[in-house]
Amino acid sequence: MEAMRAVQAGPSRQSQVCVVVIGYDDAAHVTDAVRSALAQGPSVREVIAVDDGSADGSADLLERLALDEPRLRVVRRKANSGGCGSPRNDGIDATTAPYVMFVDSDDVLPPGAVDALLDAAAGRGAEVAAGLCVRRELPSGREVPWQPELYARAALVTVPSRRTRLVHDTLCVNKLYRTAFLREHGIRFPEGRFPYEDFVFTARVLAAGPRMALIADRVYVWHVRRSAERLSISLDRSGVDNWRARITAHALAYDTLLGAGEKRLARASRARFLDHALRMYARELDLRGPAYRREWWALTRAYLATFDAGDFALAPAPGRVIAQVVLASEKPCDLTRVKEVAARPARLRPPYARAADGTPVWSAGLPRVTLEHLLFRPVHLLPVAVDAELRPRARGTRLRLRLHELYGRMADAGPASVDAEFVSRRDGTAGLALTAEFLPDATGPAAPADLADEVGGSGPGPGSGPGSWTAETPVDLAALGSGTWDLRLRLRFHDGTVRETTAHASAGPGLLRRSVVPSRRHGVLLVQPYATRAGSLALRIAPGPRGVAAVLGRRLRRLLH
Template identity: 30%
Template structure:
C-alpha cells in the first residue's frame, strides 16, 4: 500500500496556550477533509502550563497529529521552520495555537487554489474576544487579489502551495524578530503567480487572549521593529521588477506599519522620548527608502500630512497635529443621496466636535451657511462640467466664509483608489451641535471606480489645514438612496454607506 500524500499540512507553534489550545486542536482535527488528506504538526516550544501534555493527549487519540517537544526558542519562527521541514502536504497552512477555523476551511481554500492555480489563498478572518481584523476581509471582492492589496494582511494564517515554499526555500527568521511572519508572507506574495482571497464568509477566527499573551500585544524596541519593516521593504523591492511599483509598495507598507504609531490613541500615550525615537527612525526610513516627493501621492489626506511632517523631521508639528486630531472626532451620517444629471449629490450630517474646531467663527456660520446652500443648490447642475466647477466652488466659498471644513474620501475596495472631495457647509442645527455638508461628485470621478464598490469616509479639517482621522459614513434611518446611470447606493450590513459601480458604464 502506497502512503497517500496529504492535501494540507497544518503547522502549529505552541507555547503556554492553555486553555485555548484545546479548542484549536479540536477545530483543526474536525476539518471535513477525506481520510489521508490532513496532517497536523504541532511544535511545543518549551511550554510550562500543560500545553505539552494536552498535545500528547490529542496525539494519542488521533494519528493525524504529530507532536514535537523542544526547549523554548523564544519566538514562533523556529517552531514553524521545524514543522515545515517535516510537512509533506500539497499545501501548508500556518495556524496559531489560540485560534479556530470553520469545519470546511482547509477544503474550500485548497479547492480554490487548485481551481484557480493560486500559490497563496488568504482566508477571510473574523476576530473573537474583541480582536479587530483588517477591513480587507469584508471589503475586497472574492477571488484574485493584487500584491499591494494582499500586503494589508501579512500574518501567517494563509494557505501556501508547498512547491512554492520548497522551490524558493522559504522559511521564517529565527530568534526574537518582530514581523518575522511578515517577512515569510511578503516573500511568498512577490513570488506567487497568483494570490486569491476567500471573502464569501469567515473561515478563520483569530482570538484575543484574556491573559494578554498575544505576541502583537507585547512591548517592543522601536529600532528592532524599524529594522524588520526595512527587511520587508527590501523583499518587496527585490521581488518587484518595476522600480516605481516597488517604491509604491514600500510607501504603502510604511503607511500601514509606520504611521500606525501616530494614531492619537497610541501616540498620546507615549513618553516624549519614545515619540522622538519614532520620528528619528521614520525620518531616516523615508530618507533611505521612499523617494522624495512620493509621500505627496498618499491617497489618504491625513497620511499625506503625517508623512510630510516625518520627512521634515518635525516632532513638534507631529505633536500638534495628533493632539489636534481629537477636535475632529465625529460621527457622519448620510441624510440624502440624489442623482441629478451628471453628478451624485450627497448630504451628510456630522456632529458637534468638527464644529468645535472653529468656535471663533461660530456665530457667523449659520447665516453664511444658509446663503451658501442657496448658491450650492443653484450651482449643482453646473458641477458636471469641469470648466464651471472651479468657479462655482469659489463662489460658494466666498459666500460661506471661513468655518469648519469636512472632506469626503471615496475609497475603492478592489484597487484601494481614494478620491478626496471638499464639502460645502449646507446648514447648522438650531443648537449648533450638528452640521450638514453638501458633496457633489461628478460622474467623471465615479468612472475611476468603474467595476468596483466604493466606501465613503469623512475627515475633519481646521482652517489651518490640520486634519483629523477619517470616519466611516453611516446611513441614517429613512435616508433616500439614489439609483441612476449604473450606480447603486446602499447600506452595508454594518449600516455604512457604499456605492456599487460594478455595472456602471
C-alpha cells in the first residue's frame, strides 16, 4: 500500500516548482547555485537565472550552461538594479510553475530541499512552506542554524498571528511560495536599491494571512564569506547608511503588518528589532568613529521614539535596557557597558548604581534608566558579569575569573563553582574543560579600570553587597591545539541555580598580547588572548615553529601592505 501511494504521489509532484536564482558579478559562484537547483530533480520545472547587469561574464556562463540544460532559462537585465528585489520580481513575473522559491548566487540548495518543501505545501494545502536555513561560515565550514526554534518540528500554522515567532525569520530563501498566492495579493519585493528587502517581502506575505507549513528539514545553505572583496549587504555594516537602510526596512515591515490589522505581528517585529538588530549594531559601536556613533545614536533615538510601551514590553530585557539608554541620552555614552549588555548572553558590569530610594539604575548620570527587573528576575537569566584574565607563562598558564555582585543577587544564590570550556570557533566542539571553586574576593566592589571613564563615575551605591568572587585554574594550552577558541562558562550556585555565560576579556597591562611559550608537545606555542566584538575572551593558538612562523609571516605581510 505504501509503495502504491508513493507511485501515485510521484507524477503529481513533478514539474511543480520554479527556482529563481539571482546574481550580480558573481561568476565564481553562480553556476554552483544553479546546479544545486537543477540537481533537485523532476520536481523543478524550471530554473530562472536572473543576471542583474553583470560585467564579469556571469551571464555568458549561464547561457553556456543553458545550452545543455533545457530547464534553465536566463534572464538578462540591461542595467544593474542596485538590489535583490528587482531581479527576484523578474523571476516571479517570468515563472509558469505553480510554486516558486529563491536562491542567491553565492548560496546553494541542499539535496532534497525542494521535495521536502513541496511535499509540505501540497500535502497540507499551504500557500507557504518553510524549512531550516543554516549559515555556513567559509572557509571554516562551521554551520549555525538560523531561527532553529521555529523549525524544531513540523507544524501547520493556519493563522500567522498565532505564531508571532514567524516575524523573526525574515529570510525569503528558505521558503516555497504558491505563485498564484503571490500574484493574487500583489506581493512583491521593493524595487531598485533597497537593502533588507527580505524584511518587507516577508511582512507582506504574513500580512496576507497564508497557511504556512513548517518543516524541520534543512532546505537552504547560506554561505557567509566575511573575507570576500565585496561583502554582502547584511555583512557590510561599516557605514551608517547600512543602519539607516535597516531602520527603513524595519519601519516599512511594521507599517505593512499594522496596516493589515496584524497588530500582534507588528509589535513582535518591533520586539525583534530591539533584541536582534539593536543589540547586534550596539556591540560594534566602539569599533566605529565618532561621526558614525553620533549619527547612529541620532537615527536610533528618532526611530525608538515611535515605539510605545507595548512595543518595549514584548522585547527581552537587554534590548529594552539598551533602548532606554539611547532614549535617555542625547549623545553616545557608556559604549563599553552598552556593548556588554548587547552581548549574548548579556553582561551588566559594575558599578551598580541606585537611585535615592534604593531602586537599581543604569548610572548616577542616567537615573531614568531603571533596572528594577534585576531584583526579581531568576538568577539563571540575570546578566551576570565575569571578568577573565588569561596569562600565558613559560612556567604555566593560568585562567583567573572574577564574578561581580549584582545588587545582592549573587550573594543570595551563593557562588559555588564554575565550569569553563574552550570551544572551537571552527566546529563548536569543546577542546578543554576545567572546573574551579569560587572564593570570596577580599577586595571591595570597585569598578573595573576599563569602565571607569565610560560610566560617568557612578558608584555602586549603598547595600550593593560583597564585591566579587574569584576562581583560578591552570590551563593546558597544548591540549587545545591550533585554532581559535571561545571561552564559555557555566556558573554553579549553592541554591542549585546554573547560569551559562561568557567572560569579559580584561584589558589590563600585558593581558591581551601575543606570547610565545614553550611546549613539551610542540616545542613552542604562539598564544594570543583577545577580545571579540562583544568583548568576550577568546584565544588563538599556533603550535610549533612552523605555526609560529606562519602567523608572524601573515602579520608582517599585513604591515607591509
